[in-house]
Amino acid sequence: MNNMKQLTRNAIPEREGWLRSKQTQKWIFLLFAITPAFGGYLLFTLYPNLMSAYYSLLNWNGISDPVFVGFQNYVTLFQDKYVWRALFHNLIYMFFVPAFVILISLLLAYILTNKNYKGTPFYKVIFFFPNVLSSVVVALLWAFIYDGSFGLLNSMLRLVGINIGEYYWLGEIKTALWAIIPPYVWAGVGFYVIIFMNAMVTIPKSLYESAILEGATPMTRLVKITIPLIMPIVRVGALFLVLGSLKGFEHVLILTNGGPAGSTDVIGLYMFNLAFGAEYHNYGYASAVGMFLFIVLVIAKLITDKYITSQTVEY
Incomplete structure (x- = not known):
C-alpha cells in the first residue's frame, strides 16, 4: 500500500513536468490558436466544396429526392x-x-x-x-x-x-x-x-x-x-x-x-x-x-x- 502511494507521488511530478515543458506548451498553444481558423475553414470552405462536387453528380431541385446521374451534368454543361x-x-x-x-x-x-x-x-x-x-x-x-x-x-x-x-x-x-x-x-x-x-x-x-x-x-x-x-x-x-x-x-x-x-x-x-x-x-x-x-x-x-x-x- 505504501509502495502504491509512493508511485503515485512520483508520477504526479513527472506529469506536471511534462505539462511545463516548452515543447508541450508550444503545441498546446498552436492547437488552441489554429483550431478555430482551421475548423472554420473545414466547416465553411472545404465541406461546402466537397458537397458541391457531390451535388454536381445529382439531378436535384433541392426539394424532391435527388437522382444520381453521374457525369451527365458535365456533359450538358459542355453542350450549353x-x-x-x-x-x-x-x-x-x-x-x-x-x-x-x-x-x-x-x-x-x-x-x-x-x-x-x-x-x-x-x-x-x-x-x-x-x-x-x-x-x-x-x-x-x-x-x-x-x-x-x-x-x-x-x-x-x-x-x-x-x-x-x-x-x-x-x-x-x-x-x-x-x-x-x-x-x-x-x-x-x-x-x-x-x-x-x-x-x-x-x-x-x-x-x-x-x-x-x-x-x-x-x-x-x-x-x-x-x-x-x-x-x-x-x-x-x-x-x-x-x-x-x-x-x-x-x-x-x-x-x-x-x-x-x-x-x-x-x-x-x-x-x-x-x-x-x-x-x-x-x-x-x-x-x-x-x-x-x-x-x-x-x-x-x-x-x-x-x-x-x-x-x-x-x-
Missing part, C-alpha cells in the same frame, strides 16, 4: 452555349478590369508618393471611399449614372456638345457589357492606391535622386525603379483582381441581371440563377457549373503565376 457565352464575358472582365485598376492605381500612387502634396492623406480617404460602400450601393450609384432619362453620363455628354438623347447604356446590347467595367474599376482603384503607396514609401529616395541626376524622366523612374521594386505587391494585387473578376457577379446582378438578352451574363450569375432563379431550381446542374468555375479559377491562377513575374528586385 450559355455557359460559354458567360465565360467569354468573364474573360473580358478578367482582362480589362485588372489592367485598368493596376494601371490607374500605380499612376495615382506614384504621383501622390513623389509629389508630396499637402493634402495626400485627404486624397487617400477620397480614393478609399468607394471601398467603404457595399457592392449594392456602388451598383445602384452607377445605375443612376447610366440612366437614360436623368443619368449623369448623358448630362455630361450634352454639356460638351454630344447629344445622344435618352440613351440607356445598360439597356443596349452594344454598350451594356462595357458599361459594367467602370463600376468595377472605380470600386477597386482606391484600395490598390493605398496598397501601392505603402509599398512605394519603402523605396529609398537615393535611387530616385540618382536617376534624376542621370536625366531619367518621371515615367522612366516609374517603369525602371518603382514598378520592379514593388512587383511582388503588384503581382498579388493582379491575382486578386483576376480571381475577383471571374467570381464576382454582384454588380452584374443589380445593374442588368445578365441582360439585355444575356449580353452581360457571367458564370457566377448564371450559376446563381440556375439554383435560385424564378425559372430554374436545378442545384445539381448549378453545382456542376460551380465546379467548372472552380477549374477556371485554378487555370487563371496558374496563368497569372506564369506570366507575372514573382522575382524580387533588391537594391
Whole structure:
C-alpha cells in the first residue's frame, strides 16, 4: 500500500513536468490558436466544396429526392452555349478590369508618393471611399449614372456638345457589357492606391535622386525603379483582381441581371440563377457549373503565376 502511494507521488511530478515543458506548451498553444481558423475553414470552405462536387453528380431541385446521374451534368454543361457565352464575358472582365485598376492605381500612387502634396492623406480617404460602400450601393450609384432619362453620363455628354438623347447604356446590347467595367474599376482603384503607396514609401529616395541626376524622366523612374521594386505587391494585387473578376457577379446582378438578352451574363450569375432563379431550381446542374468555375479559377491562377513575374528586385 505504501509502495502504491509512493508511485503515485512520483508520477504526479513527472506529469506536471511534462505539462511545463516548452515543447508541450508550444503545441498546446498552436492547437488552441489554429483550431478555430482551421475548423472554420473545414466547416465553411472545404465541406461546402466537397458537397458541391457531390451535388454536381445529382439531378436535384433541392426539394424532391435527388437522382444520381453521374457525369451527365458535365456533359450538358459542355453542350450549353450559355455557359460559354458567360465565360467569354468573364474573360473580358478578367482582362480589362485588372489592367485598368493596376494601371490607374500605380499612376495615382506614384504621383501622390513623389509629389508630396499637402493634402495626400485627404486624397487617400477620397480614393478609399468607394471601398467603404457595399457592392449594392456602388451598383445602384452607377445605375443612376447610366440612366437614360436623368443619368449623369448623358448630362455630361450634352454639356460638351454630344447629344445622344435618352440613351440607356445598360439597356443596349452594344454598350451594356462595357458599361459594367467602370463600376468595377472605380470600386477597386482606391484600395490598390493605398496598397501601392505603402509599398512605394519603402523605396529609398537615393535611387530616385540618382536617376534624376542621370536625366531619367518621371515615367522612366516609374517603369525602371518603382514598378520592379514593388512587383511582388503588384503581382498579388493582379491575382486578386483576376480571381475577383471571374467570381464576382454582384454588380452584374443589380445593374442588368445578365441582360439585355444575356449580353452581360457571367458564370457566377448564371450559376446563381440556375439554383435560385424564378425559372430554374436545378442545384445539381448549378453545382456542376460551380465546379467548372472552380477549374477556371485554378487555370487563371496558374496563368497569372506564369506570366507575372514573382522575382524580387533588391537594391
